[in-house]
Amino acid sequence: RYGQEVVIMSDAKPGTLPQPTATAALGARPSPPALDAAHCPIEALYEEHFLQRQMAGDMEVLAETRIARPDLARRILNNLTGALPHHRVDEDESVFPRLRRRATPEDEIADLLDRLQGEHVTLRALAAELMPALACMAEGALPAPEDRVALQRFARTERRHLITENALVLPLARLRLTATDKAAALTEMRARRTVPSPLPPTCPDPRRTG
Numbered sequence: 001r002y003g004q005e006v007v008i009m010s011d012a013k014p015g016t017l018p019q020p021t022a023t024a025a026l027g028a029r030p031s032p033p034a035l036d037a038a039h040c041p042i043e044a045l046y047e048e049h050f051l052q053r054q055m056a057g058d059m060e061v062l063a064e065t066r067i068a069r070p071d072l073a074r075r076i077l078n079n080l081t082g083a084l085p086h087h088r089v090d091e092d093e094s095v096f097p098r099l100r101r102r103a104t105p106e107d108e109i110a111d112l113l114d115r116l117q118g119e120h121v122t123l124r125a126l127a128a129e130l131m132p133a134l135a136c137m138a139e140g141a142l143p144a145p146e147d148r149v150a151l152q153r154f155a156r157t158e159r160r161h162l163i164t165e166n167a168l169v170l171p172l173a174r175l176r177l178t179a180t181d182k183a184a185a186l187t188e189m190r191a192r193r194t195v196p197s198p199l200p201p202t203c204p205d206p207r208r209t210g
Contacts, residue, residue, distance in 0.1 A: 035193065041095065041185040042174045048087045049162050055079050056155040056162075062143060063151035073137035074200075080127045080134070082197040088120050089192060091165075094185040095173055102176040109172060116169065119161050126154045136203035144208075 033044040058076050062069055096113050103109045133147040143151065177185070203209055 035186065035190050039186060041090070041182050041189055042170055042177070044186075044189065045087070045090065045095065045170055046166065048083070048090075049166055051079070051083065052087070052158060052162055055084075056158045059151040059155040062137065063148040063155070065143070068137070068140045068142055070138050070140050073134050077131060077134040077138055077200045080131060081200045084127070085124075085197070086189075086192050088124070090185075090189050092117055092120060094188045095177075096169075098177055098181045098185060099169070099173050102178070102181065103172065104176075107172060107176070109169070112164070112168060116161065116165065119157070123154070123157060123161065126150065126157065130154060131201050132204050135201045136205060136208040138200070139203045139209040141203070141208040 033039060033047045035041075035044055055076055058072055062072050062076065065072075096117065100110060100113060130147070130150050133141075133143065133150070137143055137147070
């Protein structure tokens with residue numbers, strides 16, 4: 001949160017949770033996981049969830065601001081058009097299908113994965129609604145009242161979503177996926193990041209930034 005220190009997570013060894021190794025000054029941000037050949041894809045998702053929690057915090061700050069925060073809006077916009085879409089596809093296409101195949105009946109995970117994938121659809125729609133306004137805020141506009149509501153809604157929805165994935169899905173994926181599953185998922189995740197992300201949109205209403 002703003003006004004507090006931010007904990008930076010280090011790369012974790014496979015089979016372990018990412019551990020805090022240092023603190024950063026206000027506003028500092030860790031980079032997305034490197035996804036080298038030795039990286040565990042499940043731990044990479046934990047690290048990316050840490051980044052998405054930070055984005056939710058940024059959205060809450062932007063929703064309350066009374067001064068223009070173009071750098072903050074630009075950071076959120078870059079996440080929504082770059083890291084976050086990759087992350088959603090990582091889960092939907094590389095991790096969730098393998099977990100469905102490996103889970104036991106006692107895990108009772110199918111309905112939960114269905115719900116989470118439905119939430120991905122909802123969050124994509126919320127992001128698409130926000131991006132034009134964020135583009136204007138990145139050029140110096142203040143958030144309109146409806147933008148403040150949308151930012152808060154996205155942040156709340158994203159936080160709840162991440163809590164469920166961190167508490168239920170990723171621990172089970174770490175347990176059930178085989179080494180072969182994890183290696184294949186990592187290969188797919190790395191391949192996605194070789195494709196350039198689309199450019200963030202520009203403000204559709206120049207009057208907001210004038």
